[in-house]
Structures are given as C-alpha cells and as structure tokens.
Amino acid sequence: DSGVTQTPKHLITATGQRVTLRCSPRSGDLSVYWYQQSLDQGLQFLIQYYNGEERAKGNILERFSAQQFPDLHSELNLSSLELGDSALYFCASSARDPVGNEQFFGPGTRLTVL
Amino acid sequence: DAKTTQPPSMDCAEGRAANLPCNHSTISGNEYVYWYRQIHSQGPQYIIHGLKNNETNEMASLIITEDRKSSTLILPHATLRDTAVYYCIVRVANTGNQFYFGTGTSLTVIP
Numbered sequence: 001d002s003g004v005t006q007t008p009k010h011l012i013t014a015t016g017q018r019v020t021l022r023c024s025p026r027s028g029d030l031s032v033y034w035y036q037q038s039l040d041q042g043l044q045f046l047i048q049y050y051n052g053e054e055r056a057k058g059n060i061l062e063r064f065s066a067q068q069f070p071d072l073h074s075e076l077n078l079s080s081l082e083l084g085d086s087a088l089y090f091c092a093s094s095a096r097d098p099v100g101n102e103q104f105f106g107p108g109t110r111l112t113v114l
Numbered sequence: 115d116a117k118t119t120q121p122p123s124m125d126c127a128e129g130r131a132a133n134l135p136c137n138h139s140t141i142s143g144n145e146y147v148y149w150y151r152q153i154h155s156q157g158p159q160y161i162i163h164g165l166k167n168n169e170t171n172e173m174a175s176l177i178i179t180e181d182r183k184s185s186t187l188i189l190p191h192a193t194l195r196d197t198a199v200y201y202c203i204v205r206v207a208n209t210g211n212q213f214y215f216g217t218g219t220s221l222t223v224i225p
Contacts, residue, residue, distance in 0.1 A: 004157070042215060042217060045214060045215075058212060103213065107157050110155075
C-alpha cells in the first residue's frame with residue numbers, strides 16, 4: 001500500500017460525457033502527478049501540481065483539466081469523452097519537489113468509455 | 115529529455131539473480147536514474163534510484179557505470195512475485211519531477 005488513494009476504482013461512461021477522478025496523496029506530500037496508461041501508448045505523464053499550483057504539463061488534452069485543493073487532494077476532470085480516452089489513470093505523489101524524490105503511485109482508476 | 119533503452123523481455127529462473135540492463139547514453143550530469151516496476155495493471159512501484167554511486171536497498175541493487183551511460187538493476191533472488199514490467203527512467207531536469215516512462219522490460223520469473 002503506497003498511501004495514495006484514488007476513487008473510483010472503475011468508471012464506465014458514454015462518449016461525450018464528463019467525469020471526475022479523485023486522488024488523495026500520501027500524508028504530507030505536496031506534489032501530485034497524473035498519468036494515463038492506455039494499451040497503445042504506455043504510461044504518459046499528464047500534469048503535475050505542487051502545493052496547489054500547476055507545476056508542469058505533459059501530454060494532456062485540452063478536454064482534460066486538473067486542480068489541487070488546499071487539503072492537497074487533486075481531481076482530474078475529463079470532458080467530451082471519446083472512445084480513445086479509455087485507459088488506466090494513475091495518480092502519484094511525492095514529498096517535495098527537489099531532484100531525487102521518488103513518486104508513490106495509487107492503484108489507479110480504470111475508465112471505460114462506451 | 116534523456117531517453118532510456120531496455121530489452122523488451124527477459125526470463126529468469128526462480129531463486130537466481132535477475133539482471134536488468136538499461137542504456138541512457140544522453141543522461142545529463144544532474145539527472146537521476148530511477149527504477150519502477152508494474153505488476154499486471156497495478157500502480158507502478160518504486161524500487162530504487164541513484165545518481166552516480168551504486169545503491170542497494172531491501173528490494174534490489176542498482177549498478178551505474180562510471181560514465182553513467184548505462185545501469186543494471188539486480189534482483190538478487192528472483193521469486194515468482196517479481197514477474198512484472200520493469201521501467202528504467204531518467205528524470206528530466208528543470209521541468210518538474212515528472213517521469214517519462216518507456217516501454218520497459220517484461221521480466222518473467224520461471225519456476
């Protein structure tokens with residue numbers, strides 16, 4: 001158990017819909033990262049938040065957005081869903097932002113878009 | 115960003131040492147080498163990381179060559195539960211702390 005929690009575990013929805021994935025980092029961790037893992041793309045970094053502020057962006061679509069709240073939990077919002085958005089979405093957290101810190105990953109949310 | 119190259123798959127007999135190689139010839143001086151593994155569709159699990167010196171923890175050892183262009187992850191006594199995809203990652207400096215995962219090595223531990 002990494003200490004990172006993600007809800008829900010599974011999500012099934014239809015094309016065009018909007019969903020919200022939630023992540024609670026390990027106690028005390030200030031950084032939250034979101035990754036997408038699909039069958040044909042592997043693990044892709046989406047976005048990072050540090051202490052409530054966006055820190056880095058990866059391959060995140062404009063239809064996707066995220067935020068980190070004052071209690072440090074984070075939400076990833078996916079809108080206008082397409083079949084290709086079906087994937088595992090992982091959240092990770094790390095203690096601070098200096099070089100050398102490892103990231104701890106949650107169990108993931110499996111999104112299925114029908 | 116520094117890229118890594120790993121063999122797509124490897125087998126190892128149970129109880130023997132598993133040596134997983136990784137090439138990272140474009141690594142910069144301040145970039146760390148990290149190893150993670152992913153068992154089935156679970157979240158990636160941290161194994162070990164290092165900068166220049168060899169590192170050892172309760173899970174594995176990390177051997178980094180002197181020129182830092184390659185490294186080897188060593189699982190000293192592989193068990194069936196070590197069957198997983200192993201990712202070698204070089205952290206991209208000055209762009210946050212995100213990881214860029216490659217395709218990894220699928221390690222199968224054989225009874």
